[in-house]
Amino acid sequence: MFQGMSPAKQLIDDLGRKAVKAxxxxxxxxTEAKNEALEAMANALEKQISDIVTANDRDMYAGKEGxxxxxxxxxxxxxxxxxxxxxxxxxxxxxxxxxxxxVIKEWTRPNGLRFRKVRVPLGVVGIIFESRPNxxxxxxxxxxxxxxxxxxxxxxxAIHSNIAIAKILNETTARHGIPDHSIQMVEVTDRxxxxxxxxxxxxxxxxxxxxxxxxxxxxxxGATVPVIKHLEGICHVYVDKDADLEMxxxxxxNAKCQRPGVCNAMETLLVHSDVxxxxxxxxxxxxxxxxxxxxxxxxxxxxxxGSVIPVTEKDFRTEWLDLILSIRIVDSLDEAVKHINTYGxxxxxxxxxxxxxxxxxxxxxxxxxxxxxNASTRFTDGGEFGLGAEIGISxxxxxxxxxxxxxxxxxxKYQVFGDGQIRE
Amino acid sequence: MFQGMSPAKQLIDDLGRKAVKAxxxxxxxxTEAKNEALEAMANALEKQISDIVTANDRDMYAGKEGxxxxxxxxxxxxxxxxxxxxxxxxxxxxxxxxxxxxVIKEWTRPNGLRFRKVRVPLGVVGIIFESRPNxxxxxxxxxxxxxxxxxxxxxxxAIHSNIAIAKILNETTARHGIPDHSIQMVEVTDRxxxxxxxxxxxxxxxxxxxxxxxxxxxxxxGATVPVIKHLEGICHVYVDKDADLEMxxxxxxNAKCQRPGVCNAMETLLVHSDVxxxxxxxxxxxxxxxxxxxxxxxxxxxxxxGSVIPVTEKDFRTEWLDLILSIRIVDSLDEAVKHINTYGxxxxxxxxxxxxxxxxxxxxxxxxxxxxxNASTRFTDGGEFGLGAEIGISxxxxxxxxxxxxxxxxxxKYQVFGDGQIRE
Numbered sequence: 001m002f003q004g005m006s007p008a009k010q011l012i013d014d015l016g017r018k019a020v021k022a023x024x025x026x027x028x029x030x031t032e033a034k035n036e037a038l039e040a041m042a043n044a045l046e047k048q049i050s051d052i053v054t055a056n057d058r059d060m061y062a063g064k065e066g067x068x069x070x071x072x073x074x075x076x077x078x079x080x081x082x083x084x085x086x087x088x089x090x091x092x093x094x095x096x097x098x099x100x101x102x103v104i105k106e107w108t109r110p111n112g113l114r115f116r117k118v119r120v121p122l123g124v125v126g127i128i129f130e131s132r133p134n135x136x137x138x139x140x141x142x143x144x145x146x147x148x149x150x151x152x153x154x155x156x157x158a159i160h161s162n163i164a165i166a167k168i169l170n171e172t173t174a175r176h177g178i179p180d181h182s183i184q185m186v187e188v189t190d191r192x193x194x195x196x197x198x199x200x201x202x203x204x205x206x207x208x209x210x211x212x213x214x215x216x217x218x219x220x221x222g223a224t225v226p227v228i229k230h231l232e233g234i235c236h237v238y239v240d241k242d243a244d245l246e247m248x249x250x251x252x253x254n255a256k257c258q259r260p261g262v263c264n265a266m267e268t269l270l271v272h273s274d275v276x277x278x279x280x281x282x283x284x285x286x287x288x289x290x291x292x293x294x295x296x297x298x299x300x301x302x303x304x305x306g307s308v309i310p311v312t313e314k315d316f317r318t319e320w321l322d323l324i325l326s327i328r329i330v331d332s333l334d335e336a337v338k339h340i341n342t343y344g345x346x347x348x349x350x351x352x353x354x355x356x357x358x359x360x361x362x363x364x365x366x367x368x369x370x371x372x373x374n375a376s377t378r379f380t381d382g383g384e385f386g387l388g389a390e391i392g393i394s395x396x397x398x399x400x401x402x403x404x405x406x407x408x409x410x411x412x413k414y415q416v417f418g419d420g421q422i423r424e
Numbered sequence: 425m426f427q428g429m430s431p432a433k434q435l436i437d438d439l440g441r442k443a444v445k446a447x448x449x450x451x452x453x454x455t456e457a458k459n460e461a462l463e464a465m466a467n468a469l470e471k472q473i474s475d476i477v478t479a480n481d482r483d484m485y486a487g488k489e490g491x492x493x494x495x496x497x498x499x500x501x502x503x504x505x506x507x508x509x510x511x512x513x514x515x516x517x518x519x520x521x522x523x524x525x526x527v528i529k530e531w532t533r534p535n536g537l538r539f540r541k542v543r544v545p546l547g548v549v550g551i552i553f554e555s556r557p558n559x560x561x562x563x564x565x566x567x568x569x570x571x572x573x574x575x576x577x578x579x580x581x582a583i584h585s586n587i588a589i590a591k592i593l594n595e596t597t598a599r600h601g602i603p604d605h606s607i608q609m610v611e612v613t614d615r616x617x618x619x620x621x622x623x624x625x626x627x628x629x630x631x632x633x634x635x636x637x638x639x640x641x642x643x644x645x646g647a648t649v650p651v652i653k654h655l656e657g658i659c660h661v662y663v664d665k666d667a668d669l670e671m672x673x674x675x676x677x678n679a680k681c682q683r684p685g686v687c688n689a690m691e692t693l694l695v696h697s698d699v700x701x702x703x704x705x706x707x708x709x710x711x712x713x714x715x716x717x718x719x720x721x722x723x724x725x726x727x728x729x730g731s732v733i734p735v736t737e738k739d740f741r742t743e744w745l746d747l748i749l750s751i752r753i754v755d756s757l758d759e760a761v762k763h764i765n766t767y768g769x770x771x772x773x774x775x776x777x778x779x780x781x782x783x784x785x786x787x788x789x790x791x792x793x794x795x796x797x798n799a800s801t802r803f804t805d806g807g808e809f810g811l812g813a814e815i816g817i818s819x820x821x822x823x824x825x826x827x828x829x830x831x832x833x834x835x836x837k838y839q840v841f842g843d844g845q846i847r848e
Contacts, residue, residue, distance in 0.1 A: 024789075027789075028788055109809075113803060113808075122821055122822070206822055220648055222646065224644055247844040250846055251844065365451075365452060367547075367837075369837055369838065370837065371837060371839055372841075372842060373839075373841050373842060374845075375844070375846075378847035385533075397546055398546070398629065398822065398835065401836060401837065413791075413794065413825065414826055415787045415797075416794060416795070416803065417796075417797050418797065418799030420674060422802070423808070
């Protein structure tokens with residue numbers, strides 16, 4: 001049956017068949033059944049903390065031997081507190097409303113046909129992720145709640161932790177009437193498996209990759225399965241000439257410093273030339289006190305002096321994920337918008353202004369998934385949006401844009417009710 | 425600047441850059457401006473019928489010389505009536521509500537941040553199509569109304585007609601304040617251009633291919649741009665044991681015979697064994713009178729006698745697009761659902777029954793974009809749905825499923841309004 005297939009393709013073919021079967025049954029599971037399973041999964045993780053920690057110890061040992069950085073090891077590490085927080089995440093997903101079955105629209109045509117656009121699961125979702133083993137529980141729970149089977153492929157560094165977590169989840173779902181193979185962890189971590197997943201369009205509705213640019217681009221190359229990309233965030237704050245400068249200072253510091261290593265942190269600050277002379281000097285001192293390296297254009301350097309490094313065009317295209325900030329002075333709102341649409345990554349951008357006309361122009365013209373008026377870019381997050389948990393922040397335009405939560409893990413179907421209508 | 429690029433890639437790179445610029449400006453065009461342009465485009469097509477017919481004559485001549493079939497020549501042919509109908513299509517698109525700017529959802533968070541999910545254009549849409557030149561006007565008008573720039577690549581058979589139509593449309597939009605390069609026709613028709621379009625993800629938001637399986641699969645291979653596939657329709661009618669048999673007969677005949685060459689025509693009829701003996705004999709006579717070739721399983725052949733050809737498993741996976749019908753007798757609703765989910769193409773399927781429980785089970789469990797209770801599958805169409813014109817019927821699950829109209833040619837952004845909120 002599998003003759004002529006590579007081992008990776010055989011494996012994905014096998015998992016894919018099983019997942020499709022599971023997905024058909026999962027699509028009609030009741031909300032109660034799914035929620036009970038999620039609660040039980042949370043309890044099971046907490047009860048079996050020592051099994052998870054034992055598996056995680058193996059990964060941590062291999063990671064240290066293999067020379068993983070301290071930051072990587074920290075992402076990999078699981079302890080009682082982190083496992084409890086994973087369990088808490090499952091309980092939060094259980095508490096969210098079930099998106100499946102929601103009637104999105106309903107209407108009747110003159111011929112009497114009644115139309116209902118209803119939310120339904122996507123089917124089988126592939127999640128490809130790197131080091132953090134908590135993604136196993138997060139992704140599995142969101143997929144389950146949205147009625148999707150999932151095929152999870154984690155990174156090799158976390159393989160023992162991932163397998164241990166998936167095993168506990170599967171033992172629990174089996175006891176709670178969730179179809180077998182609803183959650184499948186790929187236990188082989190070579191890149192061939194990723195390629196095979198990306199071409200398994202007869203089984204997978206889509207792939208959500210969570211990881212660095214290299215991983216995502218590698219998946220996209222040669223993929224026949226739709227990939228919902230989660231790429232970088234080159235986010236901007238624009239301080240308008242009519243800004244409340246104290247508010248602008250607070251938002252700027254927050255967007256850059258509160259957690260610089262995440263995709264919704266600011267990377268470039270744009271300041272209107274009318275207020276640059278007043279706004280920048282105290283801000284630059286503030287940034288210096290917080291150990292932020294500032295790179296600025298000539299105008300910024302005239303204001304800021306020797307501590308400001310000359311900024312390059314490449315800097316404007318760089319996601320620092322660090323305490324580094326590019327600053328540019330612009331002469332108009334238009335120039336700010338043009339800069340953001342040219343150098344940004346269409347993720348999250350904010351204007352600080354008291355002028356509602358300028359705010360409207362910025363929010364309409366900046367082509368990003370989230371645009372803010374008088375707020376920090378750091379709010380781009382499923383939780384902060386009120387969507388509950390999220391599977392990531394999509395940088396794509398199709399299907400899911402911005403925070404990707406339960407709704408974005410579904411599609412729809414049309415149910416049409418007639419009394420014998422035929423087309424003339 | 426273009427060193428090292430293939431000519432096809434250079435061409436698409438050039439069109440892509442221009443399209444992105446146009447799309448940024450088109451995204452903020454007013455509804456009035458777009459509608460006026462669409463009306464003017466309709467008038468211009470009608471005024472310049474002779475230019476279009478002259479160009480079309482060249483395509484028709486080349487087509488006859490090249491040995492195109494009568495059916496292909498008919499699809500290619502443009503005359504006064506067909507050009508008027510294209511113009512009428514443009515006026516209908518002008519009359520549709522503008523999807524851009526629609527507030528999809530609005531909510532406020534406890535911290536005072538006000539969220540608005542707003543519909544915005546996709547950006548640049550690529551349309552790749554085969555012989556019918558009317559697609560040029562249809563696709564361009566839908567893209568324009570939804571605020572998208574488009575790059576159109578038609579088939580070589582219709583190239584002179586396509587160029588003539590695009591020229592008229594562009595001259596008109598230019599006089600009505602629509603940005604230059606909003607509608608671009610690729611004047612080179614070799615396959616390399618299609619490949620280059622499929623990899624131009626820095627410019628194109630998505631590609632909508634309209635054509636046969638070979639074309640669509642070729643585009644998908646190696647594509648980095650999301651492709652919204654419009655594949656075949658293997659549609660079913662299931663006559664339940666509790667069906668109104670007279671209604672079942674009417675719907676069956678309509679779904680098969682009213683226009684057999686389209687994707688929403690029925691290809692396979694499933695009949696419950698309890699009613700097969702009563703339902704099939706008169707139906708088979710009726711089908712015979714309409715010159716429908718019937719292929720049936722053993723049970724059908726026992727009922728229908730020598731005129732029924734034995735059906736194969738391959739037949740069940742075949743989109744006939746012709747007066748051919750596969751018939752299978754099933755012993756339960758479950759068996760019908762399983763057949764449809766296994767052999768169908770998730771397009772359009774109908775149950776005929778008086779039992780609302782059976783109808784609900786069928787509509788919930790059949791995994792197709794449109795599922796009907798007591799109606800013909802032939803209604804799967806943007807116009808019949810009340811969506812106005814359509815760009816096609818998507819057989820994909822992501823972003824657009826089923827009839828793809830103006831709404832599906834948009835995405836959304838989040839506009840967030842604050843008064844200085846920062847993340848703690």
